[in-house]
Amino acid sequence: MDLVIRDTRVIDGTATPSYRADVALTNGRIAEIRREGEGRRPAARRTLDANGLALAPGFIDMHAHSDLALLRDPAHEAKVAQGVTLEVIGQDGLSYAPVDDRTLADIRTQITGWNGDGADVDFDWRTVGGYLDRLDHGFAGEGIAVNAAYLIPQGTVRTLAVGWADRPATDAETRRMKRLVAEGLEQGAVGLSSGLTYTPGMYADDAELTELCRVVARYGGYYCPHHRSYGAGALRAYAEMIAVARAAGCALHLAHAVMNFDVNAGRAPALLDLLDAALAEGADISLDTYPYTPGCTTLAAVLPGWAGEGGPEAVLARLRDDATAARVRHALEVTGSDGCHGVPIDWEAIEISGVADPTHARYVGRTVARSAREAGEEPWETARRLLIEDGLGPTILQHVGDEENVRTIMRHRVHTGGSDGILHGAKPHPRAYGTFPHYLGRYARELGVLSLEECVAHLTSHPAARLRLPDRGLVREGFRADLVLFDPETVAAGATFEAPRTLPTGIPYVLIAGRFVMEDGRRTGALAGRSVRRTPTGG
Numbered sequence: 001m002d003l004v005i006r007d008t009r010v011i012d013g014t015a016t017p018s019y020r021a022d023v024a025l026t027n028g029r030i031a032e033i034r035r036e037g038e039g040r041r042p043a044a045r046r047t048l049d050a051n052g053l054a055l056a057p058g059f060i061d062m063h064a065h066s067d068l069a070l071l072r073d074p075a076h077e078a079k080v081a082q083g084v085t086l087e088v089i090g091q092d093g094l095s096y097a098p099v100d101d102r103t104l105a106d107i108r109t110q111i112t113g114w115n116g117d118g119a120d121v122d123f124d125w126r127t128v129g130g131y132l133d134r135l136d137h138g139f140a141g142e143g144i145a146v147n148a149a150y151l152i153p154q155g156t157v158r159t160l161a162v163g164w165a166d167r168p169a170t171d172a173e174t175r176r177m178k179r180l181v182a183e184g185l186e187q188g189a190v191g192l193s194s195g196l197t198y199t200p201g202m203y204a205d206d207a208e209l210t211e212l213c214r215v216v217a218r219y220g221g222y223y224c225p226h227h228r229s230y231g232a233g234a235l236r237a238y239a240e241m242i243a244v245a246r247a248a249g250c251a252l253h254l255a256h257a258v259m260n261f262d263v264n265a266g267r268a269p270a271l272l273d274l275l276d277a278a279l280a281e282g283a284d285i286s287l288d289t290y291p292y293t294p295g296c297t298t299l300a301a302v303l304p305g306w307a308g309e310g311g312p313e314a315v316l317a318r319l320r321d322d323a324t325a326a327r328v329r330h331a332l333e334v335t336g337s338d339g340c341h342g343v344p345i346d347w348e349a350i351e352i353s354g355v356a357d358p359t360h361a362r363y364v365g366r367t368v369a370r371s372a373r374e375a376g377e378e379p380w381e382t383a384r385r386l387l388i389e390d391g392l393g394p395t396i397l398q399h400v401g402d403e404e405n406v407r408t409i410m411r412h413r414v415h416t417g418g419s420d421g422i423l424h425g426a427k428p429h430p431r432a433y434g435t436f437p438h439y440l441g442r443y444a445r446e447l448g449v450l451s452l453e454e455c456v457a458h459l460t461s462h463p464a465a466r467l468r469l470p471d472r473g474l475v476r477e478g479f480r481a482d483l484v485l486f487d488p489e490t491v492a493a494g495a496t497f498e499a500p501r502t503l504p505t506g507i508p509y510v511l512i513a514g515r516f517v518m519e520d521g522r523r524t525g526a527l528a529g530r531s532v533r534r535t536p537t538g539g
Contacts, residue, residue, distance in 0.1 A: 001044030002026045002514060007036075008050035008485065012475040013057045013464075015457035023055060025481045028513035033477055048509070050485065056456045057473050058085025058482035058512065059436045060463035062288040063224075063255055063418030066148070067095050068115040070135060075523050076145030078423055081503045082436040083484035085512050086147040086472070086532060088463075091255065091420075092226045093155035093195030096123065097131035098180055103159040109312040110199075112356055113298030113395040116424045128152060129187030132531040143527040146512065147482070149467060150531070151193035151224055152184040154212060155201030164311040166203045174211055181215045188533025190467055191221035193255070196228040196237075197339055198301055199308030206244050213248030221534060222251035222284075222466060230295075231261040231341025231400075235270060242278050242285065253466055256420050257287035259405045260295060260398075261343045268408035275414070286466045288418030289409050291438045293401025294497075296353065296422050296429040299387055299394040302345060303328060304337035312392055319388050329380045347372065347379035349399040352386070354425015356393025360386060363394070364426045395425045397497075407449050410439075416463040430500040434493030437504035441492035452488055468534070485509035 001024040010033070011018045024032040024042040032042045061079065064087035069076060079087060089095065094111050096104065096118075104126075108118055125131045128150060138144040161176040162169050169177065181192060192212060195201045213223045223245055227237035238254065245252035259267050275285055300308075300315065307318050307328050318324040331337040332345045347369040355364060363371055363386060372382040386394055409415065417439055421432030431438075436459060444455040464473025471479045484507060491506030510518035512528035 001031055001042055003046045003048060004042050004044040005055060005485070006041075006047055006049050008053060008055040009488070010475050011054050011056045011453055011456045013457050013461035013473055015454045018054065018453060023475065025511075025514045028481055030475065030477050030479050030481050033475070052487065053485040053508070054488050055475060056484050056486065057460035057475055058484055058510065059083045059417065059459045060085070060467070060473065061087045061419050061421070061435070062253070062416045062463045062466070063091055063420045064089050065091060065114050065420070065422050068118050068121055069423045070144045070146075070148055070529075071121050071138070074139045074145060074527060077503060077523055078421065078433045078501070080145050080510060080517050080523060081507060082433070083486060083507050083510050084146055084436060085482040085484070085510065086149065088149045088151060088190070088467070090151035090153050090189070091193050091224070093153045093193050093198060093201035095153040095156055097125060097128045097156070098152075098160060098184060099126055099156060100160065103156065106159060106164070106311045107156055109392065111298070112391070112393045113300070113354065114422050114424060117356065127187060128184035128189050132188050132533060135531045138527055138529070144529040145517065145527060146529040147532050148529065149190045149534075150188070151191050152181055152189045154192055154194040154204065154209070155198060157181060158200050158204060162200070164200045164309055164314070166306060166309040168205055169208050174208060177212060178215050181212050182219070185216065185219040185221055185534070188531065189221065190532075190534045191253070192216045192223050194223075194225040196226060197341065198226070199305055202228065202305050202338065206240065209244050210248045213245060213250040217248055217250035219534070220468065222253050223248075224253045224255050226255045228338070229341045230258055231343040232263055232336060233342050234259055234264055235274065238271060238274055242274070242283060245285075246278070246283055251284040251466075252286075254285065254287035256418060257289055257409060258295070258401060259409075260400045260402065261341065263343065264405065265402045266404055268405040272409070272412055275412070279414070286414040286416060286462065287409070287412070288416045289406065290418060290420050290431045290435050291406060291410065291443055292429070292431050293399070293403055293406060294429065295398040295400060296420065296431070297396060297398065298392070299350070299352070299383060299396050300392040302332065302337060302340040302350075304331040304339055315392060316388060319384055325384055333380065347383070351397040351399065352394055353397050353427045353429065354395035355390050357390050360390050361426060395422060395428070397429055407443070407447075410443065410449060410458070414462070415458050416466065417459040428500050430493065430495035430497055432495070433501055434495035434504060437491050437507060438493035440486065440488070441506070445488065445491070467532075469532070481511055481514035483511045
């Protein structure tokens, strides 16, 4: 054996009671589990005494925005230190494959607020397979910090076939999108994502989405939509996605399945009733959430959908035009734009968390309303000027969540954990650095919303089952040795809204493929991560 972890409390991912055991690893897999009092203890070249630590499968982040971070930051401590061993990227319908030279430039601008402009990244791929190959090579051919699975982004696919036009796709364009989705799945993507409050993905109607999901279903993948509303129309938006997936015969994973804004306070049971009814009728549905109330996106994302037609340069042109900008303001402040989930915007709830141009750093950590008061102007004028001067680059926190909804949804049997962590920006959401220890420390140990065993299952075996990974997500003989050793008594998120890049406590060891990527609480430098590709089941 390569390593034996002695006398550890095994929380194996099944949600059943934990037990004490020695766990032996060899060749990147779990070779033997000897429960306390059973037979001869395994021997190995190295022994690690657990000293009261719990052993769990590596955590799977079902909603990550590390698409460029994995290529530019070999340490990637934001996730490694949390015990994350696999991230699912390509989220919210916008990412960097498949693209061509024209669409890549637009996409980079569109999601600068999520990932930066990528000026330090060599975009030497154009296909999904090329991007996954790039992840495998990582840094100097050694790999990446954690494993990564990829969702084909529907908005990016639409830019290739339709462009940025707000209209239904033609039959020929739909056929091209279906080919692009099929090619991405054949090259290893695990499913399809959408961002239906983001342009241009939001321009797709249900018929178009259903056609793409039929392709996903043939390959055994899943559909992961960011719905059309998390606010005034939230329940309708969830019902719409369930209907699309069922019409296509496709598995459905509801991205960051929250109920936000005052209109939805305490309404999580209504969402869960909707899910339970569909599950009882045979639908294949799962969801992810993060354990915080504020959301995080780009400032440009709250604009009405019509303002995004034509792409980023067209957005900036509309903002510069006084008459058009007045229409945008009316949609935001009076009627409630589709980009802001049908709810009139509260500028006191919009906090700038990052900017593209450092000369605008004075806005970071302040609400738009506060900056406007200090400038002696209306909040809309502050937001408009910042969007123009920063090239659509600002990232925001939206303080619009409901704590009781957060707790209610995370208890559901199909729930998984996802950080939705945007790592870019001077003051990112603390969920990027704290989601998984916050689940374990705050919501399991302190609040008892979930038992520790249940919580671990939500972060490990539940997502592995959605991803259809047959040898991950459990501490079981023969499974991959992607593992976390943590202290159940001290594990906690260090990240706060005031200090969001603080690393967690109580997670001293993390292994990927049997290699230590965290040891004694420090990053080892090992690059043990690779792309995780779905083997096609159809076509």
